[in-house]
Amino acid sequence: MTKLVQGVRKYGLLAAAACAASGAMITHARLPAASPTLEGPVKVAARRVTESQYRNIIADTFGDWVQVNARFEPERRQDGLLAIGSTQLSITPVGFEQYYGAARSISDQVLSEGRRATTVPCTPRDAEQADDACAATFLRSYGERLFRRPLTEAQIDARLATARKGEDFYDGLELALTSLLIAPEFLFRIEVAEPDPSGAARLDGFTKASRIAFLMWDTGPDAELLAAAKSGALDTPEGLQRQVARLQASPRLADGVRAFFTDMLQLDAFEGLTKDASIYPKFSQTVADSAREETLRTVVDQLVTRNRDYRDLFVTRETWLNRSLAAVYKVPFVSQEEWAPYTFPEESGRSGLLTQVTFLSLFSHPGSSSPTKRGVKLYEIFFAQPTPDPPADVDFSKVQASSEGTVRMRLIEHMTNEGCAACHSVSDPVGLALEHFDSLGQVRMLEDGKPIDVSAVLNGKQVSGAQGVGQFMRDNPRVPATLVRNIYYYGVGRGFDERDETFFEQEAQAFAAAGYKVPALFGQIATSPYFMKVVIPSGAKPVPARPEQVATRHSADSRRGAAR
């Protein structure tokens, strides 16, 4: 049994790594001194794969013709990100039924009579009977993509035993494939640390491959990345750099960026979004889905396709529309295509992400806008500054009496309560400056017949309206610094750790120096030593050793023995 060694030692330092996109040299922060040593591989984390990751892995493994018809279990947001919450998730019995149903369906499609000639890489000796050799070939091939690492002999043997129980070869193979698709190794991203040649803990190559693939492509490692993991190339800065650069240069980086911003911008909130139909009759599920897509298209277009400054997301008037959204924004839809780029006129008052239907409708009440909600979420998402829940004894009736004046008047009165003022004085001004947009994101100039005052003082500076807020966001260095943190947290599945502060400061400086380019930032973070930092949880479980791992451990032991 592998034993976790409690002692600590210096981890080999990576002085610098090249910036993957631009070729500029980025100086990464050094890892803190304390780093554990190991005697053998241990599991250090398990993160449930998200719905989009599941779908992407299936499409990458078998082809995008496979239909995945399943309802996935809800995810859990922690410290602002679902990615962090994913480390805390298990699978409920109902959820397992869903995964099982999806697995049966996928297996059935992959091994259907019309597909098996191309999906099975060998021909069984007799299709009426089990064929271990052919089945093992199939299981090794697909199992490696599904588990994101080679299967152990024990894992293969178990599936071969399952395959023999089928009525014929393909029926058995279908059972074995279903078994792979409901295995924890597929449904969870199981991260493994191993001792490096000096005995210091490091993530094993397959874990590194998964981390960068899920971060940058929102899917499991492709064949080249798995090969790099197998060869040990990912254990070298140059090898890691090469693979990160390849992933960063791929069009599939857009998938990774979409997935990250889906998480950071809390777009999962669309699942439960409702609006009062009598007040906002234009709202529908189509509009909700369109708004989500508008935001993601804008993000990808601005940040990936055109490689623009991240901060411009808060001031750009460029967006993407379809016919439904154009109606909500009350602008013509000028295209024969389903989606088309659109630039709001200056006088529209629109300014970037904060004035899209997504932000304005997600963080409002069903029947009215909410300056407080918008302010709270703005600071939570873009400044990583959460707001505590309101005290239990607050009287909300005055704030919610929408027929009495403007919301500004009501909130100011609300803030006479000292217990409320502490938070509201932070959240409300920025939200009030967005009040020219109703709960659906439509322009309005009046509230209850009174002109809406959208002036605000933010960080001691007078701003007016959404465009003032957008400029405030663009100019605030904490906004890109928060993005750096969030991408890191998203990639490693861990939240705030004060020991990481130096790392974040240096990465934020590098991000700024490179012109706030997000593709480069993904590469920059993926190649940083911190991104592959090993955190050994208490009670970490050893991993059954594969032959080559045993050999590695023995050689390490022998080296240590020789040194002694």
Added chain:
Amino acid sequence: MIGRRPIAVLTAALSGIAAGGVLAEPAGAPETVGWTRTYVIEWYEPAMYYGADGGVISPGTDCPGGTHPSPDWVKVLMDAGYTREEAEWLRNPANPTRSAVHGQPGMAFRGKDRANVYDFPATATEAGLTPVSGTIARGLDLDDDPQTGFTSPDGGKGVDNNFYKALGCWKTYRGPPRMSSGAQGQNDGMREGAWTIVVVVSGSGADPMNDENVEVGFFHSRDKIVRDAMGNVARDYTFRIKPHERQEAIFRGETRDGVITARGVGNVVLRNPGADPELPLLGSRLELEMAPDGRLTGLIGGYRPWLPVYKGWIAGRGAVIEVLTWVEMPDVWYALRRYADYSPSGPGGEKSYISFALTVDAIPAFVMEPDGARQVARVKSYRVQAAPAAQRTDAAIARAHTHLTGGNVE
């Protein structure tokens, strides 16, 4: 009159509606375009005045006996010469209603010498469809003679609407606005995507509310209407004009305090919200208000040929219409013929047209040129851009009936 508040200015700026280029057709069109407003029709129906205080079939000033009652169909058949046994057999839902030999419904053969009364209505004895006996009607003064016709609900004189006179007590058309079975069936069809009509209004002056040179155009669109969460037609959607060889209508006139009065130019042919899909109008004119809430509402009137109205209803489904809408179809023919009041060939000619009006409700929408590349800048004809349209066929009329009946009868 619509107030020009700052918010309206901003909304107009956001909408991107702008004055466009100068185009030369139709002849005599205003040379410059100062403003353009565009809409999509969300409801239109024959203009009917319901004189009862409630319900949809109650007695009222329009029809003191209430909606024309359902005939006793056994009696109708017996009057046509069938025995009671034969009549009851024909009325028994368990028995086939169409002849296996010629496909015609058994109910059809009740004319003289068992002629098909749908095809030959004059072979049937007129039982009489109750006409409107009230003096109030909605519509327009088509003959510029305030001494003839009805009085409008707000006291206006000379309303010419003999279509209402003839058919206003028929269940198909009678009821409060938007409540008659015919209007609901046809507008449901439009709202479900069967067709879309957009309206373009443009003028050459600086003030849309008071402009001496205004044009109004009605065009098909290739884009379907979208319903909102309340089941109404959603505002502000974008529609591309679909040129149509015939169905297009352009009016020219003026606005006074936001009310457009205009007369038809050239061939005025609308997409009819009725069993007969095409509505040509002679002597057409309109009165539409650009309302403060952005809507365009009012009336379009003119003389329409009455025979296609009858043919539209009887095509394919005469027996169904009779049973569902409580009318003997030959009585519709007799009523239309009796109240027809216009002859294209002059006062002494055959009165093949009948005065008629449509109520129109349209809401703001963005209307694009057929290629979708830009918003329409002004009213103009698109007929020359249309691919030759399919000739109107009985099949098309039958499809219209399917919309009306939900396709679940017989």
